[in-house]
Amino acid sequence: MEPIEESVSASADLDPQIDETALLDELRTRSEQVRAIVPECLGMSVATRELGVTLTLVSTGRQAAVLDAMQYLDNGPCLEAADRGETLSFTADELLSEASWQLFSHRATGYGVASTLTLPLVVDGEVSGTVNLYATAEHAFDGHHQELADILGAWATGATTNADLSFTTLDTARQAPRVLADRALLETAVGIVMATAHVSDDEAIQRVRDAARRAGVSEVQVAEAVVASVHDHGAWPAV
DSSP: OOOOOHHHHHHHSOOOOOOOHHHHHHHHHHHHHHHOOOOEEEEEEEEEETEEEEEEEEOHHHHHHHHHHHGGGGOOOOOHHHHHHOOOOTOHHHHHOSSGGGTTTTTTGGTTEEEEEEEEEETEEEEEEEEEEEEEEEETTTTTTHHHHHHHHGGGGGGGHHHHHHHOOHHHHHHHHHHHHHHHHHHHHHHHHHHHHOHHHHHHHHHHHEEEEEEETOOHHHHHHHHHHHHHHSSOOOO
């Protein structure tokens, strides 16, 4: 499998300490190891809470291209496992509830995805992200949860099936470059506030948040205004 264009772009804008070439090569290697076990697998998405992005790889065949186009016709259910993991632990029933994932289990099967497997990525007892696998055959992942979890460094016990038959993570992955650009803009604005107001990082972040809340706009819009003001006038508005 190969990463989609947006995932390639996003990988170059991740933490400077992350080697994007090595990261993509690692994802390719693991995706091929997955396909060695489940040949019907046509896609893999990795979502991380720390980076705030989703990276997606798809098979290069015609079927994946059709799937790529069709996913725009149905917004589908967004994969929320990473966000749900914010306060989740191994003892939380919600993570293990198959029923909560089944509402959409029969939708979008015409897109080429007949089964999916979602595996939590767990660090220090908390869900730090998820891996979603997509296959063209029903029950393709049955009996392989532990093998696949071992390959992906995931938690087999927390696996859920058919959570995202409409491949919504593909659309999420396309937003990764924008997510990273917004994060960089926010960090720049926070740095400006810190330098000019002589406050700590936490205080600067809180000022940006408070300004956004009071004005009824997004934090990114506040950050854009701060950065633009410095560029245009050498000063920033009170935040």
